[in-house]
Amino acid sequence: MKILYLLFPLLLLLVHSAAGSSLAPTNKEQCQKENGFCGFLNCPFPFLISGKCSRFFVCCKK
Template identity: 50%
Template sequence: MQILPLLFAVLLLMLQGEPVMSQGKREKCLRRNGFCAFLKCPTLSVISGTCSRFQVCCKTPWPA
């Protein structure tokens, strides 16, 4: 039972660091004229990277 608070603290630190990393990836995707989508890109767009663990960076094959 004494290890439970330690595991909770480690889990909290891991989850806290995730949005900071994904925010940088999201901005990089937007700078490349892409957009973030959940798990897969919509029709007529292709995956060009990742935004976070469950989001991909999508881009249309033609310029807007």
């Protein structure tokens, strides 16, 4: 019964992280459709990484 308290937060953490990972853009077309652009390994200052365009390119959005 004591382990149930430890398993429940772990299960919620796994479900939470799995749900968010499928929403990020995974290619150049999806990135541009969501008003983003592809940057090489990093994004310029006001932009944040929101997904991947390819192996070395990341999707940058405000």
